[in-house]
Amino acid sequence: MTNAPILKLDHLGVTFPNNPVFSDLNLTIRQGEVWSIIGKNGVGKTTLMRTLLHQLRPTQGKVTYLPSVNDVRIGYVPQFRNIDADYPLTIRDFIGLNLTGWKLPWLSAKERAKVQRIIEQTGLTELANRPIGQASGGEKQKAYLAQALVEAPNLLILDESTASLDPVTKTELLDLVTELNQRLNLTVLFVTHDIPMAQKYTHQYLMMTPGKVEQGPISQLTDDKVWEGENV
Numbered sequence: 360m361t362n363a364p365i366l367k368l369d370h371l372g373v374t375f376p377n378n379p380v381f382s383d384l385n386l387t388i389r390q391g392e393v394w395s396i397i398g399k400n401g402v403g404k405t406t407l408m409r410t411l412l413h414q415l416r417p418t419q420g421k422v423t424y425l426p427s428v429n430d431v432r433i434g435y436v437p438q439f440r441n442i443d444a445d446y447p448l449t450i451r452d453f454i455g456l457n458l459t460g461w462k463l464p465w466l467s468a469k470e471r472a473k474v475q476r477i478i479e480q481t482g483l484t485e486l487a488n489r490p491i492g493q494a495s496g497g498e499k500q501k502a503y504l505a506q507a508l509v510e511a512p513n514l515l516i517l518d519e520s521t522a523s524l525d526p527v528t529k530t531e532l533l534d535l536v537t538e539l540n541q542r543l544n545l546t547v548l549f550v551t552h553d554i555p556m557a558q559k560y561t562h563q564y565l566m567m568t569p570g571k572v573e574q575g576p577i578s579q580l581t582d583d584k585v586w587e588g589e590n591v
């Protein structure tokens with residue numbers, strides 16, 4: 360398995376009107392690495408993720424996918440978002456939503472098989488035909504993860520996506536992500552406030568504090584450092 364750089368940030372910065380969020384962020388992420396992105400509320404973690412997804416244009420510096428953006432398939436699992444109880448899709452339909460390209464409005468047999476495989480991997484077999492609007496918060500989060508994984512991403516961004524889960528479900532999902540990381544060299548960015556989970560499941564950390572960003576191996580993320588970072 361290679362350990363080539365997949366993503367490079369050079370002097371990256373985002374400023375909203377009258378609100379400089381972060382600046383001069385330099386970071387190289389290699390294939391197969393698992394990073395935790397931590398920092399207190401409002402420090403800019405989601406803003407950074409949106410910049411990586413090209414949903415936001417940086418006001419300083421640049422984001423480069425290597426060797427080119429065409430080789431990187433990003434799966435994004437958002438923070439908990441509610442879905443109306445009468446939303447008409449089943450969990451199975453929801454997972455396959457992004458697979459229907461412009462050619463056909465329905466899934467091919469191959470695409471249906473992909474959806475079925477991911478349903479089994481994420482433990483959603485019993486629930487697959489239930490309307491997603493009627494699923495619990497944790498079940499919806501599992502469906503979002505399955506939707507992000509169905510296109511076999513090589514970069515997975517989990518944006519506080521385990522925050523609303525019970526400890527058993529959280530562990531199940533992060534074990535699955537770890538298995539995909541080890542088997543497929545999946546690169547993972549895990550935005551979280553859950554430091555014990557970050558210490559258990561990730562290899563590197565990026566800690567954002569107002570005016571400063573620090574990074575290093577997860578073994579160097581001490582409780583003192585987290586306390587300082589959260590109280591700037």
Ligand SMILES: Nc1ncnc2c1ncn2[C@@H]1O[C@H](COP(=O)(O)OP(=O)(O)OP(=O)(O)O)[C@@H](O)[C@H]1O
Pocket residue numbers: 375376378380398399400401402403404405406407
């Ligand atoms: N579209 C926007 N326009 C203006 N300001 C924004 C916009 N999006 C985010 N912000 C501001 O940027 C800052 C960073 O927000 P962001 O959501 O990135 O923080 P975060 O670290 O993800 O927080 P949390 O841990 O609470 O999810 C906040 O002050 C927020 O109000």
